[in-house]
Amino acid sequence: MFSKACEHGIKAIIYIATQSLQGQRAKIGDVAINSGSPGAFTAKVLGTLTKYNIVNSYTGPTGGFDMSVKQMRQIRMSDIVKIIDGDNIYNGCGLGLSECNESKPCPMHDKFSKVRAGIKDMLTKTTVYDLAKGLHEGKTVLIR
Amino acid sequence: MFSKACEHGIKAIIYIATQSLQGQRAKIGDVAINSGSPGAFTAKVLGTLTKYNIVNSYTGPTGGFDMSVKQMRQIRMSDIVKIIDGDNIYNGCGLGLSECNESKPCPMHDKFSKVRAGIKDMLTKTTVYDLAKGLHEGKTVLIR
DNA sequence: AATATTTAAGATAAATTTGTCCTAAATAAA
DNA sequence: TTTATTTAGGACAAATTTATCTTAAATATT
Structure with a gap:
């Protein structure tokens, strides 16, 4: 039905959203562990989703991915x-x-x-x- | 949704069925041309479907694939x-x-x-x- | 019996998808 | 300013799917 890229992407987004609901950014390593997906592969998918403003990414320490509640409700x-x-x-x-x-x-x-x-x-x-x-x-x- | 193998298999079966309705066996070359699918690849899929008695195959001249009306209605x-x-x-x-x-x-x-x-x-x-x-x-x- | 025609099936090749690795760029904190 | 940490992104590798090629087996016809 969906490609693996899509499955991993969806799982990652849902995990990131739950973390965001708790005021936490999610690092790609956390995402991989907690969504059961291959990190590097999922990172690329998230890169694409970032480009489309589905999710937000931040580099550097304290960086990671997050979503606003507005994004979660709109997307x-x-x-x-x-x-x-x-x-x-x-x-x-x-x-x-x-x-x-x-x-x-x-x-x-x-x-x-x-x-x-x-x-x-x-x-x-x-x-x-x-x-x-x-x-x-x-x-x-x-x-x- | 379906794999290419499945798409080609379904198209092939439908074509074979229409030919059978006209009392004609379909050779794999005909199937390929008339269902728009790669012959050798579709032949393998039909081999599998033959094994499961979805379709019947015959070797030699006058050979090919066919289906009985009973098969068409049951499958x-x-x-x-x-x-x-x-x-x-x-x-x-x-x-x-x-x-x-x-x-x-x-x-x-x-x-x-x-x-x-x-x-x-x-x-x-x-x-x-x-x-x-x-x-x-x-x-x-x-x-x- | 010999021949031509057709499917069967294994080996191989090409293409696509999935996944990994490594370096660069960004950035927060010391 | 230096360092450590994180995403970005390109190159590469592995796995799977799709497709082709070749030979063998079956069989109708001559």
Whole structure:
């Protein structure tokens, strides 16, 4: 469904958000340990997300990553997925055709587009804050 | 969503089914041309699907692939996807955790499992015949 | 029986994704 | 100003997926 880069990116963002809720910046090492993801790899993904103002980064001692509550509430999972994996998941053909639409559909188009709409809807309605809250309250986990 | 192997496999199966509806076996070369997929690669996927009795293969002149109408009506897209891509799409965690369930869920579990159920439902309710019919009637296409 | 045609299957190659490593740049603190 | 710490980013490596190539096995036809 999502690429590994995207999975790691999402987990990292959720962890950073929970730390930010506690007034703490998260260093990439902490992020890696607490989100169960490879540090250097995740660092690159966070670099991309920083460029898009999804998360904020700071160099030097006391540096790390953080998010404002405003960011957490505004940024939707659909934004993050789109930045990392592109929008193929929202618009792409289920059978990989370069184009596929109502007027010239692939055999799965009708049924597939409904599923896709469901995914998009779900990701669009879910903010970083929504997910960070569950983790912060101990109702969900990032590692197993 | 699906791997390339799965996309090519599904397209190939749908093409073979339409040919079978016309009483014709499809050779791998025909399949490749008419489903827009790489022949040798798709041949391997069809080899796997043959092993699982999704499709029938015959060697020698007049050989090729075909499906009975009974097969087309019984075999669901979920069967094909499971054989090629495994059942991660039905049961896997959206964030890639090795385990993820109600009692110890990842932050996306609740919302993600609904989406997954939608995908599974769609694939389970769609048979090869359903899709082959649309292609056979010229309502859908395999190449663009 | 010989031949031509087709799938089967293993080896190999190319491309993409995932992951690591190392150096540079930024910056807080001593 | 020096030092230690952290992200940034390029080069590189490993793993996986996608795709090709070649030979063997099966089989219909002559």
